[in-house]
Amino acid sequence: MRLITIAALCLACGMASADSNDVVQVHTMDVKERMQNLELINVTAEKTADDDVAALEASLQAIIDEAEAAENTASDSER
Amino acid sequence: MGGDSSRYRRGMRAILIALLLMVPAVGHAELYRFENGAYLGAASLMPDWAGMLTRQQAEQGAFQRCLEDAQLCDKQYLGVRHVLHKARGLDSDKQIRLVNRYVNKRRYRRDRSASLDTPLSDGPQKYRSRWSTPGEFFKRGGDCEDFVTTKYFLLRELGFSADELRVVVTWDRQANGYHAILAVARTGGDVWLLESDNSIRRRRHHDYRFIYALNEDSVWDHENPAPAATQPATVSTPVALSTSTNDTAKETAPTEATL
Numbered sequence: 105m106r107l108i109t110i111a112a113l114c115l116a117c118g119m120a121s122a123d124s125n126d127v128v129q130v131h132t133m134d135v136k137e138r139m140q141n142l143e144l145i146n147v148t149a150e151k152t153a154d155d156d157v158a159a160l161e162a163s164l165q166a167i168i169d170e171a172e173a174a175e176n177t178a179s180d181s182e183r
Numbered sequence: 184m185g186g187d188s189s190r191y192r193r194g195m196r197a198i199l200i201a202l203l204l205m206v207p208a209v210g211h212a213e214l215y216r217f218e219n220g221a222y223l224g225a226a227s228l229m230p231d232w233a234g235m236l237t238r239q240q241a242e243q244g245a246f247q248r249c250l251e252d253a254q255l256c257d258k259q260y261l262g263v264r265h266v267l268h269k270a271r272g273l274d275s276d277k278q279i280r281l282v283n284r285y286v287n288k289r290r291y292r293r294d295r296s297a298s299l300d301t302p303l304s305d306g307p308q309k310y311r312s313r314w315s316t317p318g319e320f321f322k323r324g325g326d327c328e329d330f331v332t333t334k335y336f337l338l339r340e341l342g343f344s345a346d347e348l349r350v351v352v353t354w355d356r357q358a359n360g361y362h363a364i365l366a367v368a369r370t371g372g373d374v375w376l377l378e379s380d381n382s383i384r385r386r387r388h389h390d391y392r393f394i395y396a397l398n399e400d401s402v403w404d405h406e407n408p409a410p411a412a413t414q415p416a417t418v419s420t421p422v423a424l425s426t427s428t429n430d431t432a433k434e435t436a437p438t439e440a441t442l
Binding site: 105106108109112113135138139142143145146147148149150151152153154155157158160161164165167168170171172174175177 | 187190191193194197198223224228229230231232258261262263264265266269270277280281284285287288291293312326327328352355358359360361362363378379380381382383394395402404407
C-alpha cells in the first residue's frame with residue numbers, strides 16, 4: 105500500500121513538474137522565435153452557425169433578412 | 184487485519200490528496216482577460232496579418248463609397264451596407280449580436296496552403312492560415328479567422344475602438360483544433376467572446392486555451408504569464424475601418440524579451 109501511495113505521489117509530482125517545464129521552455133524563447141511559431145499555427149477549426157444556440161431578437165433577424173434579400177437581388181440582376 | 188484496513192484507508196486518503204493537489208496544475212479554467220496577454224510586438228511583425236491590413240486599407244475606398252451610395256456598391260457589399268446602416272441606431276450590445284449573427288451566415292471555406300516571406304526569417308516559410316480582408320471574405324467566404332477579422336472590422340466601422348477588440352487564437356477543446364474568436368471588451372472588465380456557432384460567451388470561456396491575440400496595432404501572447412515588454416502607447420480612435428499598423432509600436436517593439 106505504501107508503495108502505491110509513493111508511486112501515486114511521484115506520478116502527481118511528475119505531472120505537475122512536466123506541466124511547469126513546458127512553460128519554462130516557452131520563457132526562454134525570444135520574441136522573434138515566438139512570433140514565428142505563432143504565425144505557423146494553422147487556424148482551421150470549423151464551427152457551424154446554429155440558430156438554436158442563441159435566440160436573436162426579431163428586429164435584428166429582420167435586418168439580416170433584409171440584407172440577404174439585398175444580396176439576392178444583386179445576384180439575380182447579374183444573371 | 185485491522186492494521187491493514189487502517190493503512191489502506193490512509194493510503195487511499197493520501198492518493199486522494201495527491202489527486203486534489205494535481206487539479207490546479209493540470210488545468211485551470213479562467214475568464215479571458217485582455218490584460219492577461221503579454222505584449223509581444225507590433226502587428227506589422229506578423230506578416231500575414233500585416234499583409235491583410237494593407238489589403239484592407241486598399242479596399243477601404245470602395246467600401247466607404249458604397250456606404251455613402253448604394254449605386255456605387257460592389258455586389259458583395261450590398262448586404263453588409265444594409266446591416267451597418269441599420270446597426271448605427273442600435274445600442275452596442277445589439278450591434279455585437281447583429282454583427283456576430285450576420286457574419287456567421289457567410290460561407291465557410293477552408294484555407295489553401297500559402298507560402299509567404301517573413302521579415303523575421305531568412306527565407307520563405309510555409310503558412311497554412313491566410314487572413315482575408317472583409318472584402319475578400321464577403322466575395323468568397325473564409326474560415327474561422329476570416330469570420331473573426333470581418334467581425335472585427337465591422338465593429339470598428341460601428342465605432343468600437345481597436346483597444347476594445349482582439350482577434351484571439353485559441354486551442355478549442357470542443358473542436359479539438361486551433362480556432363479564432365473575437366473578444367470584445369465590455370463594461371466592468373467583462374469580455375464577450377464571439378463564436379462562429381452564433382454563441383456569445385460571456386462566462387463560459389473554459390472551452391479555450393488562449394494562445395495569442397491581435398488587433399491592428401499589436402500582438403499579445405497569452406501562453407506566457409510574464410509581461411514581455413512595456414506596450415507602446417497607441418492612439419486608437421473609434422474611426423471605422425481606417426486602420427494602420429502602428430509605426431510607433433514598431434519603433435519601440437522589443438527585439439528580445441524574457442517571456
